[in-house]
Amino acid sequence: MSDDVKAGVAAAKAALAGVPAEPGAPKQDAILTATGVRRAFGGLVAVDVAHIEVQRGAITALIGPNGAGKTTFFNLLTGFDRPSRGSWEFDGRRADRMRSYQVARSGMVRTFQLTKALSRMTVLENMLIGADRQRGERLWAAPFRWLWLKEEAQNAARALDLLERFKLADKRDHYAGELSGGQRKLLEMARALMLKPKMIMLDEPMAGVNPALKQSLLEHIKDLREEGMTVLFVEHDMDMVHEIADWVAVMAAGQLITEGTPDQISADQRVIDAYLGAHHDAAQH
Structure with a gap:
């Protein structure tokens, strides 16, 4: 682990030191704060998060x-769905x-x-559509190539x-639909970085990824923290959670039931009950 990575890990752990392992626990420097977020589909309440x-x-x-x-909550926070209430x-x-x-x-x-890779566009074209506010896409500017030529070159350089970095350079001219599932995950993460985000939210980044690419994805996620980005990710693989997460929030039946470090969460009875339910109860008797 490099000195920069060690510093990033230390800073994150220091910021979370002393935070109580309870749902909605206040953070030293929260980049995202949500309160009273509820999403109901008819009589079914999919999300009902009091505070996070x-x-x-x-x-x-x-x-x-x-x-x-979890995914519904992601959709709400990122504007792909609308809440019944909350802010x-x-x-x-x-x-x-x-x-x-x-x-x-x-x-x-x-x-x-x-993944949302556009399969009939090349890998490089997928990257370039991830760049924001491109002058060449504006109808009035399109005929005046000199207005956006430099910007286009800068975007292409960043994309390459x-x-x-994501070991996809040799695939730049391949159609995205030709990539493996893991490579499409890498492409989607790389494309997200075209916007130079402050926070990146990853929905099950390891789903469908073969073991050979899993470690590569893990290292890329760690690198995001080294570069100062905040990461929030949905995941079922607890080995992965233990390896890279500084903090864990746990949802069950639409609600946030607890938070804590990976070690705290693994030993939390509320989490065990949420995952195992009646099977766990039966095992105790």
Whole structure:
């Protein structure tokens, strides 16, 4: 582990030291704060989070059994769905009324459980559409190539740098649909970084990824923290959570039931009950 990575890990752990292992625990420097967020589909309440804060500069895992509401919560926070009620702030600005593209422009970018790579576009083209506010895309500016030529070159250079970093440079001219599931995950993460986000939200980044690429993805996520980004990710693999998460928030039946360090969460009876339920009770008798 490099000195920079060690410093990033130490800073995140220091910021979270002393934070109580309880749902909605206040953080020293929260980049995201959500209160009273509820989403109901008819009579089914999918999300009902009273309060949550996400520590700036840390890697936070959001875990819970299937159907806990994790992805729905992500969709709400990033403007891909609308809450029945509730409010949240990102980096000091109210974000609950923003559309998804406005959320991304504000610095909070997310990936999806099922990757959204545009399969009939090349890998490089997928990267370039991730760049924001491109002059060449404006109708009035399109004929005046000199206005956006330099910007286009800068975006292409950044895209190629990111593809090199994610070991996809040799795939730049391949169609995204030709990539493996793991490579598409890498592409989606790289594309998200085109916006230079303050916070990146990863929805099950390891789902469908073969073991050979898992470690690579883990290292990339750690690198995000080293670069000063905040990471919030949904994951079921507790080995991965223990390896990279500074903090863990646990959802069950739409609610945030507890928070804490990975070690605290692993020993928390509320978490054991949420995951195992009646099977766990039966094993005790």
